[in-house]
Amino acid sequence: MTVDTNMLDAQDEQASEKDQLMQLVGFVIGNEIFGVDILMVQEIIRxxxxxxxxxxxxxxxxxxxxxxxxxxxxDLRKRLNLYVEQKTDDKNWVLLLNIGNRxxxxxxxxxxxxxxIQHDQIEPPPDIVVAGLESQYINGVCEIDDYLLILLDFDRILLMEEIRKLKQIDNMKTT
Structure with missing residues (x-):
């Protein structure tokens, strides 16, 4: 049996490209465009x-x-301190994400x-952004077409105190 090594190399290259590819759900707040890893998204409702x-x-x-x-x-606008004019559309968009099994x-x-996007397209956030203590939830930025996409790490977007308060809300609903 003869094995075509060129075909195997092409398959390895395709597998490597897939490993380097990241899928994100893009969303907008104000004029800013953000992304979250698609694997965290359970559902999107409107x-x-x-x-x-x-x-x-x-x-x-x-x-x-x-x-x-x-x-x-x-309200992600409040959590990120994005004080931009809120749109008047009466139908909100809610991203349902799995964060810490919740x-x-x-x-x-x-x-x-x-x-x-390719992993190598993602750049670390600028130093001025990282200097803020509240910016630990920014994974990086990447340029797509003519705009800058900010990648958020939702596992770190809530502080421990905030997670504790959400657990209290969970406890309220079960009583």
Whole structure:
């Protein structure tokens, strides 16, 4: 039996390219474009009714009932301190992400598309951004077409104190 080494090399190269490819869900807040690893996204919903919770932390928009599951929803605009004019569209977009084995919703202005980028396109965030203590959740930036995409690390976007407060909301819904 004869083995075509050129074909094997091509297959290895394709596998290597796939390993270097990252898929992101793109979303917008204000004029900024962000991305999150597609593997964290459980669902994207539009027009969810968010119920406010009394005495909730400022960054918590409320909760939604999704097929019998009560899920906390965070206003990503507030969490990222993006003070830009909020759009007036009455149908919000909520990204449901798996963070630490807990489903958490994040309100964004709109979801764009699934983006495929090479790992080597991602650059570390500029020093001025990293200097802020609150910027630990920025994984990097990359240029796509004529805009800059900011990659967020949602595993680090909430501080331990904030995670504790979300657990309190979880406890409230079970009693």
């Amino acid at each position: 027009g969810a009714v968010v119920t406010a919770i009394p005495n909730a932390p400022e960054f918590v928009e409320g909760v939604i009932n999704l097929r019998g599951n009560i899920i906390p929803v965070i 489903t958490t919703g994040f309100v964004v202005d709109r979801v764009t598309q699934v983006l495929k």
